[in-house]
Amino acid sequence: MPSVLITGSNRGLGLEWSRQYAKASWRVFATCRHPEEADELRQLAETCRTVSLHRLDVTDADQISALANELEHEPIDVLLNNAGVYYEKYAPLEAPLDYQAWTHTFQVNTMAALRMAKTFIGNLALSEKRLVVAISSHMGSIAEIDHPGSYFYRSSKAALNAVMKGLSLELKPLNIGVLLLHPGWVRTRMGGPDAPLLPEESVRGMRKLIDEFTISNTARFFRYNGTEIPW
Incomplete structure (x- = not known):
């Protein structure tokens, strides 16, 4: 039975991934x-025997270590870094920035993904799939920046992409891959009610990319529909 560890599973895309x-x-x-x-x-x-629920704040090193101890001998085919935050609303240039919120955005969107990957390398090595997935965003693509604002989120996702690219070089000799995915504009709490995509469609497309992944595609950056995103 293949296995997946999903962060941020309580709602939105994380819940749909779990389902x-x-x-x-x-x-x-x-x-x-x-x-x-x-x-x-x-x-x-409660209704599916293959699902277990675990407490995890991805910014809490002690909770990550506790989960690693709990799952010490469990193979993990896919480590799915799904947890993310987006705090910003549009503000004029002269408005002050909330640097504390910016720091927390980096802790969740960037730093946690690397900490999770490094912590669970042993579990990934026990599996067949051996894949780290990071839910990024096209907003992290410098090539696709076409309007101002969203500085916290954009910078955190651009940094995530850079971190995962570097990590892929460290993991490739272990035959562990890295895949960066943009879920699209999805109708979740983060995406809002006007988003055109339902979580079911987005996750279905991303799962197909995970299923088709080979190590030759490590560190590539794709939209949920399979089109590649420029850095």
Whole structure:
């Protein structure tokens, strides 16, 4: 049975990832900060024997270490760094920046993905798929910047892309791959009610890219529909 460890599983894309992988009979290690409040995820875990729910704040090194100890001997085919934050609203140039929010954005969107990957290398090495997935964004593509603003989110995702590219060079000799994915504009709490994509469609497309992944594609950056994104 293939297995996946998913961060930020309590809603939106993370919940949909958990649902689809559970339906596909994968072993799902679903994580979130407050499992006691994640009603839909708890219901999924209660009704599907292949899903387990784990407490994890990806900015908390102690919680990451505790989860690693809990899953020490478990093969993990796909480490799915899905957790992310977006704090910004448009503000005029003269408006002050919330540097604390910017720092937290980097902690969640960039630093946590590398910490998770380094922590769970041993689990990935025990598996067949051996893949680290980072949910990035086309907003992290410098080539695709076409309007001002979103400085926190853009910079955190551009940094994530750079970090994952570097990590791929470290992991390739171990035959562990890295895949960067843009889910599209999705109708979630982050994407808002006007987004054209449903989570089901976005995750279905990204799962296809994961299924088709080979080590020759390590560190490449794709949209959910398979088109490649320039850096």
